[in-house]
Amino acid sequence: MSTTEQYEVARQLAELGHSNIADVLDKACVDYGDKPAFSCGKDTLSFIQLRDQSEALARFLRQRSGLQPGDRIAIQLPNLLQYVIAIFGALKAGLVIVNTNPQYTAPEARHQFADSGARALIVLDKLLPLVRAIQPATQIEQLIVTSMDDLTNPHYSSDEADVTRLMQALREGATLPAVEAQRGLDDLAMLQYTGGTTGVSKGAMLTHRNILSNVLQAVSVIKQGDVEYGNEVRVSPLPLYHIFAFTANCIASVFTGFHSVLISNPRDLDSMFDDLKRHPFTLLTGINSLFVSLMAHPAFDSLDFSRLKWVNSGGAPLNTEIARRWQERTGSVIREGFGLTETSPVVVASTAFTPYKEGYIGKAVIDTWMKTVDDDGKETPRGEPGELLIRGPQVMQGYWQRPDETAAVFTEDGWLxxxxxxxxxEEGFLKLVDRKKDMILVSGFNVYPNEVEDAVMRHPGIRECVAVGVPDLRKGEAIKLFVSLHDKALDEKAILAHCREQLTGYKVPSYVEIRDDLPKSTVGKLLRRVLRDEARAQADA
Structure with a gap:
């Protein structure tokens, strides 16, 4: 549904001469050559090595797997160097990428594979039993399999007719003639599936133009002098199957020549700390729960943060108290961004060097328009809350094979x-109040969970928290607070006393439940929906 209006980024794209995302890597090889592009553990690929490997894979995919430009190929891997090879190999072959979470259950994976019509899958070997169980319900014909240690301990042979080892595909592809992507800016590059929090998971149709425009928009906040293209080390713990990491930590990092350090398992903090000590990192991308976990690790204060220029937070709301604690302990600033799968994803991006206003995320990136509207679709005045609407060249084309859902998410004049x-x-700074559906109505007053959570997190003994609304006969809805603790001596009474000091009466939770841990998604986002549904079910009972 995005248009082909002549935005500033369209002019920049024309100057670059790129016709698809794969061109980003070709230009990076000219600019950065043998410099390190990606590391994972102790292994590293230079930009030229990445280009050679991905071109070999592209040749194999087109000339041995029977895939044609526009066919969908799913990738189901954790953060590995093989993942980056797969991304650029698929794009160089002109295929449409379907990023798939390797921690999906069988029903989740089956839905995504079947809905996308993927004909091939690049997958981790230990996931083969799950794939075999659901493959008959999909159109997957070709499996390309890799192991965690394939680059250092390569595996080449397979006994199954429809399985090719990735290392064999690379070896064979290197002997084949070159192929052309045959994809233009307005062709599909990805089907990026939403989290499914508002119904069945849907594939956002993102074109090469969408992603390249968003790369240019994201790097517009990075100025030469603040950083050095080709000389920054960026730690990337967010999984590449997440749209934020895909665009920012993969494609945009190649565009800027950043050396990206991929973290395969950010929950293995000891291993991640080894990586942080191995590389003189200057940039870090994370998420609120990761910052909490890192600061709780006993080795945190022994890390060298002297080179760290700034930290980006994306994928979930950043708690202001966590950001304050991080800055106190590291001297570095966390700047929050905002985006959606449907916007490729960046809408607002900030750095330590861009204009900042406390309590706000930042301003929209170039060629992005924002407005807020009331329930009737009428634009609300500046400074008053309303549903956020977006326009820009990064906005998706719609949902794959779901015209009704596409129509429902766009206004008649094209706003998302x-x-x-x-x-x-008045200055154009954006503050997110909350998800529209998460608003709690207490005695006729609107209460936004993020506001409650920010107040709760000002207590140093609280580790994480989630506020949800539950049915209440007197108030309509009451607030229930779930917390995990740093200070195990804290009890409900003390937590509520703190809330009364920080919040007006109707915003104070009626219930507090202390847990050892709060549920999170595979990318570390606190699962408010799970806790809300659980709390409401208990209240109804």
Whole structure:
């Protein structure tokens, strides 16, 4: 649904001469050559090595697997060098990528494979039993399999007719003639599936133009002098199957010549700390729960943060108290971004060097328009909350094979309805109040969970928290607070006393439940929906 209007980024794209995403790597090889592009553990690929490996894979995919430009290929891997090879190999072959979470259950994976119509799958070997169980319900014909240690301990042979080892595909592809991507800016590059929090998971159709435009928009906040293209080390713990990491930590990092350090398992903090000590990192991308976990690790204060220029937070709301604690302990600033799968994903991006206003995320990136509207679709005045709407060249084309859902998420004049409640001030700074559906109505007053959670997190003894609404006969809805603790001596009474000091009466939780841990998604996002559904079920009972 995005248009082909002549945005500033369209002019920049024309100057670059790129016709698809794969061209980004070709230009990076000219600019950065043998410099390190990606590391994982103790292994590293230079930009030229990445290009050679991905071209070999592209040749194999087109000339041995029977895939044609526009066919869908699913990738189901954790953060590995093989993942980056797969991304650029698929794009060089002109295929449409379907990023798939390797921790999916069989029903989740089956839905995504079947809905996308993927004909091939690049997958981790230990996931083969799950794939075999669901493959008859999909169109997958070809499996390309890799192991965690394939680059250092390569495996070449397979006994199954429809399985090719990735290392064999690379070896064979290197002997084949070159192929052309045969994809233009307005052709599909990806089907990026949403989290499914508002129904069945849907594939956002993202074109080469969408992604390349968003790369240019994201790097527009990075100025030469603040960083050095080709000389920054960026730690990337967010999984590449997440749209934020895909665009920012993969494609944009290649565009800027950053050396990206992929973290395969950010929950293995000891291993991640080894990586942080191995590389003189200057940039870090994370998520609120990761910052909490890192700061709780006994080795945190022994890390060298002297080179760290700034930290980006994306994928989930950043708690202001966590950001304050991080800055106190590291001297580095976390700047939050905002985006959606449907916007490729960046809408707002900030760095330590861009304009900042406390309590706000930042301003929209170039060629991105934002407004807020009320329930009737009428634009709300600056400074007043409303549903956030977006326009720009990064906005998706729609949902794959779902015209009704596509129509529902766009206004008649082409604005994307985000489902987020936001405030845009007179200067254009955006503050997210909350998800529209998460708002709690207490005795006729609107209460936004993020506001409650920010207040709760000002207590140093609280590790994480989630506020949800539950049915209440007197108030309509009451607030229930779930917390995990740093200070195990804290009890419900003390937590509520703190809330009364920080919040007006109707915003104070009626219930507090202390847990050892709060549920999170595979990318570390606190699962408010799970806790809300659980709390409401208990209240109904």
């Amino acid at each position: 309805k985000t489902g987020d409640v936001g405030v845009i001030d």
